[in-house]
Amino acid sequence: MLLKKYETVSAEFPLEHVQMGTAVGNGYLGLSVWGSGDTVNITVGCSALWDHQGGERWRPDQSYANVCNALAARDEKRIREIFPRPPLMPSVIPLARIEVALKSARRVALSHRDSLITAEGAENTLEIRLSQSDKGLFAIRGISGYRLIPAYELAPVLKERGFEAPRFLPDGFVQAMPCDPAFGIRGKTAADGVFFRFFRNEPCEVRAGGWRELERENRQYWSDFWEKVPELSTGDDIVDSFYYRGLFAFQCMTAADGFPAGLQGPWIEDRELPPWSSDYHFNINVEMCYWPACRAGLSGNLMPVFNMLESWKETLRLNAEYFVGIDDGYTMPHSVDDRCVNLAGFWPGTIDHTCAGWMAIMMAEYVRYSGDLEFLERFGFDFMRGTMRVYEAMLQFDGKNYVLPCETSPEFRGDAIDACGRNPSFHLAAIHRLLNELFSAADLLGRELPASWRDIQEKLPFYSECDGEIALWDGLKLPESHRHHSHLAGICPFDCGGIPDEVKKRSEQSWISLGMGNWAGWSMPWAVMLHNRFGNAEMANLLIHIWPSVFMNRGGRTLHSPVFPGFSTIWGSDRIMQMDAGLGMVAAILDLFLYEEQGVLEIFHGLPESRNSFYCKNISAPGGFRFSGDAGSFSFTAVRDAELRFRFPAGRGNWSAPDGSRYAPNELVRCPLKTGETVVFHCKDVPGQEK
Numbered sequence: 001m002l003l004k005k006y007e008t009v010s011a012e013f014p015l016e017h018v019q020m021g022t023a024v025g026n027g028y029l030g031l032s033v034w035g036s037g038d039t040v041n042i043t044v045g046c047s048a049l050w051d052h053q054g055g056e057r058w059r060p061d062q063s064y065a066n067v068c069n070a071l072a073a074r075d076e077k078r079i080r081e082i083f084p085r086p087p088l089m090p091s092v093i094p095l096a097r098i099e100v101a102l103k104s105a106r107r108v109a110l111s112h113r114d115s116l117i118t119a120e121g122a123e124n125t126l127e128i129r130l131s132q133s134d135k136g137l138f139a140i141r142g143i144s145g146y147r148l149i150p151a152y153e154l155a156p157v158l159k160e161r162g163f164e165a166p167r168f169l170p171d172g173f174v175q176a177m178p179c180d181p182a183f184g185i186r187g188k189t190a191a192d193g194v195f196f197r198f199f200r201n202e203p204c205e206v207r208a209g210g211w212r213e214l215e216r217e218n219r220q221y222w223s224d225f226w227e228k229v230p231e232l233s234t235g236d237d238i239v240d241s242f243y244y245r246g247l248f249a250f251q252c253m254t255a256a257d258g259f260p261a262g263l264q265g266p267w268i269e270d271r272e273l274p275p276w277s278s279d280y281h282f283n284i285n286v287e288m289c290y291w292p293a294c295r296a297g298l299s300g301n302l303m304p305v306f307n308m309l310e311s312w313k314e315t316l317r318l319n320a321e322y323f324v325g326i327d328d329g330y331t332m333p334h335s336v337d338d339r340c341v342n343l344a345g346f347w348p349g350t351i352d353h354t355c356a357g358w359m360a361i362m363m364a365e366y367v368r369y370s371g372d373l374e375f376l377e378r379f380g381f382d383f384m385r386g387t388m389r390v391y392e393a394m395l396q397f398d399g400k401n402y403v404l405p406c407e408t409s410p411e412f413r414g415d416a417i418d419a420c421g422r423n424p425s426f427h428l429a430a431i432h433r434l435l436n437e438l439f440s441a442a443d444l445l446g447r448e449l450p451a452s453w454r455d456i457q458e459k460l461p462f463y464s465e466c467d468g469e470i471a472l473w474d475g476l477k478l479p480e481s482h483r484h485h486s487h488l489a490g491i492c493p494f495d496c497g498g499i500p501d502e503v504k505k506r507s508e509q510s511w512i513s514l515g516m517g518n519w520a521g522w523s524m525p526w527a528v529m530l531h532n533r534f535g536n537a538e539m540a541n542l543l544i545h546i547w548p549s550v551f552m553n554r555g556g557r558t559l560h561s562p563v564f565p566g567f568s569t570i571w572g573s574d575r576i577m578q579m580d581a582g583l584g585m586v587a588a589i590l591d592l593f594l595y596e597e598q599g600v601l602e603i604f605h606g607l608p609e610s611r612n613s614f615y616c617k618n619i620s621a622p623g624g625f626r627f628s629g630d631a632g633s634f635s636f637t638a639v640r641d642a643e644l645r646f647r648f649p650a651g652r653g654n655w656s657a658p659d660g661s662r663y664a665p666n667e668l669v670r671c672p673l674k675t676g677e678t679v680v681f682h683c684k685d686v687p688g689q690e691k
Contacts, residue, residue, distance in 0.1 A: 001617070002112055002226040005237070006244035010109035011555045018043040019577035020555035022108045023249070023267050024115050024128075027258015027304070028135040029198055030266025031128060033108050033117050034555065040105050040119045040126060042098040042140070044185065045268030046198060047278070048259040048338070049095055051161060052180055054088030055341035058319040058333070058350075064394055067351055068406045076417045085345030090337040091277035092262060093158065094151030094270045095198070096173075096185050100143050102126060112248045113226075114219040127193075129214050132221045132255070141193035141211055148187060148196075150175055154271045174203055225251055229296050230620070232593065235613040239544050239589060245556070246586035250292050253579055256300035260308045260338065261289055263578045275560070275576050276335070279343050282355035283334040283410045284484065287362060287493075288522055288580040291587035294369035295594075297620040302366050303375075309359060310379045312340040316356070320386070323351075324393035330386035331356050334410075348408040348419050353390055357430040360387040361494065364437035368622040371640050373444070381441050388438060388453065391431050395456065402460040404428065409472040410484045421473025425463040429490030432462055432498065462498030463490050470499065470507040478510060481518040483570065485511070485526050492529045497598050508534045519568050521551035521559050525584030529591055532606035540592065540606050544585065551581055558582035594619050594627050600668060601627075601646035603634060609651040625673075635680040638673035645670045653685040 014036030015021055021034030021043065032043040062082055070078040104122035111117075117128040124142055131137040140146070150166045150173045152158050166175040172186035187196045188206035195208040208214065229247055233240050253265035263285055264278040280286050286305065293301045309316070312332070319340075320329030333342040334349035342350060349355075363380040366372065395402045406420050407427045413419035435457045442449050463470045466477040472487045488507065490496045511530075516523070524547040531540040550567045551559045553574035560576040562568050592606030593616045601621055607614055615630035624640040631652065636644055648655050648667045655663040658680060663669065671679065 001231045002244060003231070003233075003240075006241055007113045008109055008111050009245060009556060010107055012107055013105040015108070015555050017575055018269050018271075019267070019557050019575050020553050021267075021557075022110050022117055022555065023252070023557070024110065024117055024130050025249075025252035025266045026130055026132045026135055027251075027253065027255025027261075028266060029130065029138065030252070030268070031117070031130055031138060032267050033119055033128060035102075035105055035119075038101055038103050038105065038121075040100045040102045040108075040121075042100065042128065043268075043270045044096045044098065044138075044196075044198065045092075045264075045266045045270075046095050046183075047092065047253075047261060047264075047266040047268075049093055049183060049268070050090060050180065050338055051093045051177060052090050052337060052339065052341070053161060053178055054086050055090045055337060055343050056084075056086050056345075057315070057341060058322050060322045062322060062350065064324050064351065064406075067347065071406055071417065071420055074417050079347055079417065080345075083345045083347040083350060088161070089277055089343045090279075090339075090341055091273045092264075092268055092279075093273065094155045094268055095183070096151055097149045097154060097270045098140070098196070099147040099149060100126060100140065101145070112222070112244060114215070114222050115252075116215075116218065129211070129218055131214055131217060133217060134208075135258070136198040137195065137208055137214075139193045139195045139208065139211060139214055143194060146187070146194060148172060148185060149270075150184075151270050155269075155273070157273050169203060171206070172203070229298065230590065230616060230618045232589070232616040232619070233614055234541070234589065234592060234607065235611045236541065239541060242544065242548070242582075242585055243589045246582045246589075247292065247296060249579065250296070250301070250583050250586060251298070253583070254290065254293070254298075254301040254304070256298075256303055258304055260305040261579070262286075263289075263580065265289075265579050267577065275578075277337070277343055280336050280338070281334060282332065282336070282359060283349060283352055284358075284486075284526075285522065285578070285580045287358050288525065288584040288587075290362065291525075291584050292590070294365055294622070295587055295590040295620055297618065297626075299366055299370040299372070299620075302362070305359075306363060306366070306375070306379070308338060309383065315340045316386070320390050324390055326389055326393050328386060329390040329393065330383055331390045346415055348411070348415055352408055352410060353387075353394065354427050354430040356383075356387045357391065357427070357434055360384040361430065361433050361437060364434075364441060365622065367441070369620055369624075371624055376441060377445060381438075381445060381447065384434065384438050384441065385449070388431075388434055391427075391434070392450075392453070392456065395460070397459075400459070402456050404431075407473070410486045412472060412482060412484065412486075421476055423461060423464045424473040424487075425470050426472075426486040426489050428461055428463055429494040429496040431460060432457070432490075432496035433494040436496070462496055463487075463503075465503065468503060468506045469510050470503060478514060481514045481516060483518055483520040483523045485523065485530060488530055492526070492533055495597055504534075516567065517569055520561065520570050521547070521578065521581035522584055524551065524581060525588040528585070528588040528606075529595075532588070532591055532595065533597065535605075537592075537606050537608045540588075541608065544589065547581070547585065553577075590619060593629075594621060596622050599645055601625075601644075603627075603629070603646060604649045604652065631683065633680060633682045635678055636673070637678040638675055640675050641673070643670060643672050644679070648681075653683045655681045655683055657681055
């Protein structure tokens with residue numbers, strides 16, 4: 001349920017560029033409304049509009065053995081030969097802009113209730129709607145005229161990439177592409193608005209049932225959405241606003257019937273190529289964009305990206321054959337287009353096999369939340385197994401332990417010749433988590449796994465240690481602030497276990513002491529999750545407040561870089577919009593109420609003990625449960641037969657069940673539940689309230 005106070009967000013004109021605009025999307029097409037003076041611009045983008053020129057496929061000489069040998073010899077020339085940088089990269093490309101006159105444009109507002117965008121001027125108001133079911137259809141009401149501008153006229157880079165000028169139609173344009181199907185937009189003026197259609201290949205007619213029908217569709221769609229997702233209040237309106245705002249954006253970007261979401265989703269610049277091609281960055285960014293899916297009860301939103309990976313099966317198999325010489329593995333680079341073409345000659349990203357490992361773990365998580373055994377049987381288990389086969393081929397046995405001889409800790413030292421080491425903690429944690437998930441999935445499906453994998457599980461370290469801390473890799477503890485918290489991935493997100501409490505504590509203190517000076521926007525939600533698990537609830541909540549001040553522009557768009565100097569040394573810009581931070585923050589806020597650690601659900605862990613004005617309804621939990629609660633009571637409802645394992649909150653009094661059973665703070669409970677069964681617990685002495 002959407003709370004009334006979060007129904008609308010607004011921004012004042014001027015909004016000087018597209019990534020400052022107010023945005024709506026349908027998982028395929030995106031509209032961004034911005035402008036100044038007497039002009040309002042509606043930039044139209046599409047997450048599926050790839051120019052596939054350039055990039056490179058995995059080559060036989062890009063083998064793990066060749067990489068390890070070159071790195072061991074510190075042969076930078078050889079590394080550059082193995083991983084040359086292609087002269088041209090695939091990219092999502094600009095689509096078009098619609099320019100509309102609006103005298104003294106004052107304010108733009110977005111309704112989360114039904115996705116209506118309104119732009120207010122001195123004399124009239126524009127209304128903008130985007131269909132959620134008819135992915136190419138959108139409409140504007142309240143205009144007397146408009147100018148439809150193809151991106152070719154705005155972005156010189158398209159001509160540089162070999163595009164020819166578009167062919168104009170009486171009502172739109174058709175833009176040919178060098179090696180992909182043509183695209184375009186047509187517009188049709190009707191009595192109740194101007195209706196536009198984006199198309200691929202051949203121009204098609206602009207058919208629409210009218211503004212009222214589009215309005216009804218929008219209202220029903222978003223009404224159904226808000227009924228489905230969790231309702232919550234942390235007791236802090238600022239934090240709550242980011243939850244509702246981010247959840248709306250998540251659905252706009254990742255709808256289950258849409259296209260897999262890259263870094264910017266469908267909100268693409270119209271004057272230039274998007275940063276990093278708006279590609280699929282599998283070393284954290286894709287995963288963070290999709291973090292809210294399972295927790296918010298929107299597991300199906302993961303299927304477009306999973307289906308994309310499934311369509312890559314032959315490519316991923318060939319990659320693994322070239323990389324480690326096996327015919328039953330799966331691997332992929334960290335930066336790819338929608339066909340799994342590598343976008344850069346960035347060798348550390350290419351050999352980062354936890355790009356596949358992390359997605360395999362997310363597939364297992366999807367099944368644990370959704371219960372979708374058909375997916376697990378069809379592809380999920382196969383992908384998990386094939387990913388582990390590549391890890392197995394990379395590992396060596398030194399007579400006592402398994403060793404990962406050479407891997408990166410994501411983006412640490414860039415692509416310098418020493419940007420790798422032995423046994424990076426990031427990859428060790430991923431292997432352990434993947435093995436845990438594989439054995440559980442094998443039991444579920446009645447499948448066999450190699451006996452040697454149990455041996456790996458027993459003899460592979462959970463992490464590398466240096467001076468009593470979790471190290472990036474053998475012999476190197478974190479020496480500086482770094483945007484990737486990857487060495488701590490065994491704590492979150494991989495939760496692999498096996499790390500002693502004293503090592504966690506020393507690692508936490510060292511990480512804190514190095515500060516935030518090299519963090520990007522997406523570093524913040526990951527840090528919120530870590531502080532939550534470290535027991536630093538106040539700091540977790542403070543970071544949520546700090547984040548928008550530094551990594552959000554005036555239009556409310558979430559950024560990669562700081563908007564002002566002094567907080568982080570990451571280069572500053574209010575134009576490098578990425579969705580990962582905002583969507584990761586949705587997951588981090590849900591985690592304040594409920595997260596899982598080693599198979600046990602932790603309740604209210606991220607809410608300061610002094611705070612009692614909070615509640616949540618209908619948060620999804622792994623294993624097949626829905627969680628609701630507040631300071632005085634909480635409940636779990638089973639959506640399928642399962643064993644519930646949870647820990648009572650620490651510092652929030654004693655608890656009781658309707659049968660008279662009593663429970664102490666921090667007490668662990670296990671109980672089997674049948675489908676539809678609910679268990680309820682009440683707090684006997686809520687702090688701050690009279691008994």
